Amino acid sequence: MNTEIIYYKSPVGILEIKSENEFISAILFVNSWKGKKMEESSITFATPSSSVIKTAIKELDEYFAGERKTFSFTMQQNGTEFQQKVWNELLNISYGKTISYLELSKRIGNVKAIRAAGTANGNNNICIAVPCHRVIGSDGSLVGYGGDLWRKKWLLEHEAKFGNGVLNLFDNG
Structure with a gap:
């Protein structure tokens, strides 16, 4: 399985974006009661290599700019x-x-x-x-x-x- 995790600065805090193969499997808030607690200084903001994460970041940028209302990147999460x-x-x-x-x-x-x-x-x-x-x-x-x-x-x-x-x-x- 090809997995990548990238951190993204948003207006509502840092998001952890995880891809597995060519699907987004998680977008979670860092430093929330549900997310993991991390010091911002310990987070590395790297350039994604996964095309699905690149698309997710582009679409999140558009969402936060008020230009996007739905998301088109492929996503899949495990659940019942x-x-x-x-x-x-x-x-x-x-x-x-x-x-x-x-x-x-x-x-x-x-x-x-x-x-x-x-x-x-x-x-x-x-x-x-x-x-x-x-x-x-x-x-x-x-x-x-x-x-x-x-x-x-x-x-x-x-x-x-x-x-x-x-x-x-x-x-x-």
């Missing part, structure tokens, strides 16, 4: 059939829009699986491109995000700004 179903459904949430965990469980055809859908959402390893940040609480609150809630808020407000022309989606409280 149920997790795959949830992750595939996340790709159907439109840029700049949100759904609740309840709505997510309805979309996968099992309203009783709300907790399991939430857990699968939390186990997504391809943040931003597989937009788990677009799932919020039924009351509209920001809940549960492996990359820390401040990043979820930033990503949602970024998408609202470029997708809908909304400057602030959530109050600062």
